[in-house]
Amino acid sequence: MTPSTTLLSVMTALILLLPTAAHSTDVPERGDIDAAYKWDLSDMYVDTDAWEADRDRFIAALPNLEQYRGQLGTDGATLLAAIESIQAVETIIANLYVYAGLRSYEDTRVSENAARFSEAQGLYARYQQALSYFTPELLAISEETLDQFIDGTPALAVYTHYLDETARMRPYTLSEAEEKLLAMASDPLDKFDSVFTAIDSSDLQFGTVVDSDGNEIELTNSRYGAFLHSTDRRLREDAWKGLFSAYKTLNHTLAANYEGHVKSRVFFAQARGFDSRLEQATYTNAIPIDVFNNLIATARAGSAPLQRYLKLRKKQLGVDLLEIWDMYAPIVPPTLKDIPFEEAKNIVADALTPLGQEYIDVYWKGFDEGWVDAMANRGKRGGAYSWGTYTSKPYLSMNYEGTLNNVSTLAHEYGHSIHSYLTRNTQPQVYGDYRTFIAEIASMTNEAILMQKMLSEASSAGERAYLLSSYLDEFRGGFYRQASFADFEARAHAKVEAGEALTADVLNGIYADVFADYYGDAVHADELNQIEWSRIPHFLRSDNFYVYQYSTSFVAATALAKMILEEGEPARERYLTMLKSGSNDYPIELLKKAGIDMTSAAPIEATIEVFDELVDQLEQALEDMNTVAAYSH
Known part of the structure; x- marks a missing residue:
């Protein structure tokens, strides 16, 4: 509907966007990739x-929105006409923006595509x-008058929850002139992520x-992960130090870029009257701030199983000290590798059958219609993500290399895309x-x-043993690591809100302290590790305080997967209903309908218990394994 609740929500589907790009001459150019492995935009x-042509249509349509200025409170028919006109223009700008972004991410070296994406960002502003x-005008209409509008204009009834959500923001909405000023400031103050990406x-x-x-x-960033999973410890160390040393040169x-970003987020929060950026991030998304605080406190206090797993990893690797570059090394020989993409597609489909035939x-359908951009190419933005608009296909991108992790990533990203498909084919715009x-x-439930x-x-x-160790690595990455990232964000923002500077030394110190709180003495933290914050792109998102939701999602997904596999159809139907609900209710309420209460610390504690059981x-x-090996000799 409004800029803050639609296109930015579309953008939140851009997930797991790791800071990776392919540069090696051994990585193929995009033109050399078979069309079967590329999306169809x-x-x-x-x-x-x-x-x-659509850009010109958008520019021509934009002034039409001006006719409703000062008229929203006239009657229900006028309010409805304004909403429908805005949605029509919104459809155009969303498509312009997302298409330009997808094309830009295909090959970040192509300046024409980068320029088009920058132009789209300006158009959105x-x-x-x-x-x-x-x-501001909508919030100036009293609740009593809005009720009368809805009663007298039945077509407005579908917008009841949207109007309720908007009313929540009444205390934090400024005058029209002030809102316009903040809107004008949004484009230049959202450029810190673009600086980092470049x-x-x-x-x-x-x-x-x-x-x-x-x-x-x-x-390269795209090869770094593979090197960290090598059995060659010297190669792991060289790759880790090579990558981190490069970031260290720009510490x-x-x-300075991150400090500017944090200050911009704090500025927007304070301008609207929030006590903190964290309060704004949680309140705006209708999440009680206690959900965030419960997560951090419970995860930090429940780090013993994480440290137990890492000490088991150290023992299995036979090293005196578990170094950072040992944290992803295989502790048992891989039993699944070099998996062809076609086989991976079937593995995922077979595993997801408990979600039903419709799913x-x-x-x-996604493969048939060209949703998937599967393979790496030079200049391609790395990692994996799902992105689309209300009227487009829910596209997904990854860099498939035949590993078990890649198979899991395929399931993960498809979770996002199918969620988008089910929502957009069930809910109004x-x-x-x-x-x-x-x-x-949705993505993490698929993985589980x-x-x-x-x-x-x-x-x-x-x-x-191979599957369990792989899943535990994924578990600690999705739950503990993301909780620690959120902890870092909270501490960094608190510094700025207290009037302190975020210098390189300060940020390095915060990260080192957070790492010690979660990993204890289970890992030897090389001095370079304290600059890891500088390579995490999620910290530069305009909607920061995003990463804690990876952890809470892991908590919910762990519980939902268990319900689906144990209860069968009743749990599956509750889950699919949630996926089809879009944003027609508050997220906490949608989860309660699916069977999970995230306002309590209990699901988090249960997740930590599951991790502990997996270590067992x-x-x-x-x-x-050792018993079998002994008998074989």
């Missing part, structure tokens, strides 16, 4: 000319400015490493997105169900 715009009057994806170089076979290979630059049909708090649940399926079919102690299972699987 022609459904949005057949070519640049079509995009530019103009859209915000044009609607600066809308929320440095990280295009400018920053990491040198080379020598692999286990003696070959000198360019170190002060990246600190599986949509899954295959006003509710055709979903809150960030809900967004990650996939892992349970694979564990149930493990054919040996070795395979079970891994210990047993490793013992079974």
Whole structure:
């Protein structure tokens, strides 16, 4: 509906956007990738000319929104006409923005695409400015009058929840002139992420490493993860130090950029009258702030199982000190590797059958219709994400390399895309997105169900140990690591709100303290580790305080997957109803309908217990492996 509740909500589907890009000459150019592994964006715009025609249509339509200025309180018919006119223009700007972003991320080296995306960002800022009057005027209408409008104009009834949500923001909505000023400031003050992306994806170089076979290979963000999973400890160390040393050379630059970003977020929060940026982030998303505080306190206090797992990892690796570069090394030989993409598609489909035939049909529909951009190419923005608009396909991007993690990523991103598809094919446009708090649940539930399926079919102690260790790594990454990131964000913002500076030394110190709180003495923290904050793109999001929702989503997904697998159809129907609900209710209430109460610390504590139980299972699987090995000798 308004800029703050639609396009930005669409943008929150851009997830797991790791700071990666392919630069090596061994990585293919995009033109060399088979079309079967690339998405088809022609459904949005057949070519640049079509995009530019829509841009011109948007520019021409923008002044039409001005006719409703000062008229929203006239009667129900006028309010309805204004909403419908805004939605029509919103559809255009959303498509312009997302298409330009998707094309830009295909190859960040193409300046034409980057320029188009920058232009789209500017157009969106103009859209915000044009609607600066809308929320203040809407909030000036009394609840009694709104009720009369709805009674007298039945077509307004569908917007009841939206109007309730808007009314929540009454204490934090400014005058029309002030709202326009904030809208004008949004584009320049949202550029810190663009600065980081330009440095990280295009400018920053990491040198080379020598692999286990003696070959000198360019170190890139996209290859870094693979090197960290190597069995060669020397290669892991070289890759980790090579990557982090590059960020270290820009420590002060990246600190200044992050400080500017935090100050911009604090500015917007204080301008609206919030006590803190955290209060604004949680309140705006209709999440009680206690949900955030419960997560941080419970995760930090419940870090013993995490440290127990890391000490088991140290023992299995046979090292005197568990270094940072040892945290992702395989502790048992991989039983699943070099998985062809076609096989990965079938593995995921088979695992997700408990979600029902409708879900599986949509899954295959995505491949048939060109939703998926599967393979890495030079300049492609790395990691994985799902992104789309109310009228587009729910596109997803990844960099598939045949690993178990890649298979899990496919399930994860499809969770987002199918969630988007079900929502947009069920809900009207006003509710055709979903809150960030809900967004990650669909993806992580898929991952949890996939892992349970694979564990149930493990054919040996070795395979079970491999799957368990992989899942525990994913678990600590999705739950503990993201909670620690949120902890870092909270401490950094608190510094700025107290009038303190965020220098490189201050930020490095905060990160070192947070790391010690969660990992204790289980990991030896190399001095370079304290600059890791500088390579986390999520910290630069305009809707920051995003990462804690990965942790809360992991909590909810763990519980939902268990319900679906144990209860069957009743739990599945509750879950699918949530996915189809979009934003037609508050996220906490949607989760309660699905069977999870996130206002309590109990689900978080239960998740920590599950992690602890998985460590027990891994210990047993490793013992079974040793027993089998002893008998074989």
